Structures are given as C-alpha cells and as structure tokens.
Amino acid sequence: MRKASRLFEIVQILRLADGPVTAAGMAASLGVASRSVYRDIAALQGMGIPVQGGRGIGYRLKRGFELPPLMFSIDETEALVLSLALLERIGDDGLKRAARQAAQKIAAAVPPPLRQVLSGSALHAWGAIAPAPAGIDLAAVRAALREERVLEIAYRDAEGRATRRRIWPIALIYYAERANIVAWCELRQDLRQFRTDRVEASAATETFFKGQGDDLRRAWVAGWTGDPAAAPA
Structure with a gap:
C-alpha cells in the first residue's frame, strides 16, 4: 500500500x-x-x-476534529477526480458543469492537510473534446430518460434522408466523439439508436411511457451482438 x-x-x-x-x-x-x-x-x-x-x-x-461523513481512500478519491475530468471530454455541457461542481465539492471536503497529498497526483485526462450536438440538448435527453418522457426529433440518417420521429429514450451512450440515444421508435416500431449529431431539432412532449423503460432496456441488452451501437436508426 x-x-x-x-x-x-x-x-x-x-x-x-x-x-x-x-x-x-x-x-x-x-x-x-x-x-x-x-x-x-x-x-x-x-x-x-x-x-x-x-x-x-x-x-x-483529538475531539472536535471534523471530517466529512463519507471519506474516500486516496485511490477512491483519485478514481472519482479522474472520472470527473474525463467528463470534460464529452459533448454534454450540463454534465461538464456538474463534474466541475462535484470536483470542487470533493476538494472542499478533503481536510486541508490531506489535500496536499491529493494535489500531487500525476493523473490527467487528455484527448479531443467532443462538440455539443447542435440539434438536441443532452440534459433534456437525460431528463426524458428519468421521467420516461417521449421526445419528438427531426432526424437525418446516414443517407441524408430526413424524418420526424417520436422516440421513447431508454439509454444514452457516450462515445469519445459523440453520444447515441437508444430509444423505441414509434415510426419503425422497434428499438433504434439515434446519433445526436444527426438530430436537427428536438422537443419534449407531454406523453410518457411510465413503467416501460426497464422492459425496453432488457430487450435492448438481450439484442446486443457485442457492440451496443449495432442497431442503427
């Protein structure tokens, strides 16, 4: 150790x-x-x-010396700090802000004498930063996932064909260069993946699919072929 x-x-x-x-x-x-x-x-x-x-x-x-109620080991703290730094590489501006705020809270929670041990870490996140998609707010997608809310999107596929879709988002996959929405597509009546960089416009609806998200996620996982991006839109 x-x-x-x-x-x-x-x-x-x-x-x-x-x-x-x-x-x-x-x-x-x-x-x-x-x-x-x-x-x-x-x-x-x-x-x-x-x-x-x-x-x-x-x-x-000594009595009166205060520590945060939950204190991680240095390895656990380094894992959290590095994971938060890696979130800076994705194209989700909302998660980037949340990651910076969480990192500040971790730094504030570590007692100052031990903070100097952590500050000497040689761990850094590096690489290209994915741009935020222009046609959809990933924070809104994450909210729709939590609420099991239907989204309407204007989508252009790999061949350039434009369609309007009503989708039931069940998962969000973050890659280095983009994010994919996994969703039930009302148009295709099947599970599909939608590249967020191909979404040209989006809006949340007042329609929900409460209680169906878990079953759809199980069906999606059962259909994996080793690549979670194997089912294109």
Missing part, C-alpha cells in the same frame, strides 16, 4: 474507532509493519492532523 493511501486509511481508522487504536492493530489492518504506522502517525502530526497518544497506549483523533 502506498504511503499516501495509508495516511488516508489511518485517519479513517482513527475516525471510526470508539477508543484508542494501537499501532499494531492499525498495522494488522493495513498489512504493514508497526514501524511504518509510527512513521505515518508522525507524518500526519507534522501535517497538522491532531493525532493524540503514543506507543503502548494507542492513538486517537
């Missing part, structure tokens, strides 16, 4: 403990030697974390 991860885990162990915890007990939980825990305790104290106690009597956090 990396030292940075151990620092997070030791704080978590002390935070959840009902009383003092010995270095030997923490070492057993972390799979390291007791001397490593002693060094980590000293490092935490040097960073300003109020760990009290000593050898032979055990350690505890």
Whole structure:
C-alpha cells in the first residue's frame, strides 16, 4: 500500500474507532509493519492532523476534529477526480458543469492537510473534446430518460434522408466523439439508436411511457451482438 493511501486509511481508522487504536492493530489492518504506522502517525502530526497518544497506549483523533461523513481512500478519491475530468471530454455541457461542481465539492471536503497529498497526483485526462450536438440538448435527453418522457426529433440518417420521429429514450451512450440515444421508435416500431449529431431539432412532449423503460432496456441488452451501437436508426 502506498504511503499516501495509508495516511488516508489511518485517519479513517482513527475516525471510526470508539477508543484508542494501537499501532499494531492499525498495522494488522493495513498489512504493514508497526514501524511504518509510527512513521505515518508522525507524518500526519507534522501535517497538522491532531493525532493524540503514543506507543503502548494507542492513538486517537483529538475531539472536535471534523471530517466529512463519507471519506474516500486516496485511490477512491483519485478514481472519482479522474472520472470527473474525463467528463470534460464529452459533448454534454450540463454534465461538464456538474463534474466541475462535484470536483470542487470533493476538494472542499478533503481536510486541508490531506489535500496536499491529493494535489500531487500525476493523473490527467487528455484527448479531443467532443462538440455539443447542435440539434438536441443532452440534459433534456437525460431528463426524458428519468421521467420516461417521449421526445419528438427531426432526424437525418446516414443517407441524408430526413424524418420526424417520436422516440421513447431508454439509454444514452457516450462515445469519445459523440453520444447515441437508444430509444423505441414509434415510426419503425422497434428499438433504434439515434446519433445526436444527426438530430436537427428536438422537443419534449407531454406523453410518457411510465413503467416501460426497464422492459425496453432488457430487450435492448438481450439484442446486443457485442457492440451496443449495432442497431442503427
């Protein structure tokens, strides 16, 4: 286990403990030697974390030291931060804003002394950024998914044929370069996928398909051929 991860885990162990915890007990939980825990305790104290106690009597956090109710390990925190950074590459402006806000909340929730451990991360998201589709708002699609609401779209297929469709959106697939809507198409009376970059206009209706989304998703998954994009519009 990396030292940075151990620092997070030791704080978590002390935070959840009902009383003092010995270095030997923490070492057993972390799979390291007791001397490593002693060094980590000293490092935490040097960073300003109020760990009290000593050898032979055990350690505890000073009363009044506050941590967020849910605290992730450093690996878990890095996974979340990197996942949020990857959302910056997709063409969903609403999710991008939400990702930035979530990252700020994570940074604010980590105690300042431990924040410096995380700030040294060498993890970065890179690559082309997908443009937002011009004819449809992906936030509206996500809302329709949650509400099981029918959408009306003006769509142009790969051959350039224009149609107007009423679709029941059941899933949204994000690729590096675009997003696809999986939906029941009233025109084709079948499950289809619609590339969002081919949607020329869209509008939410006051028609719903309540309670049918799960069955349609099961039918979609059952029809996979190894590629979730195998059913074109």
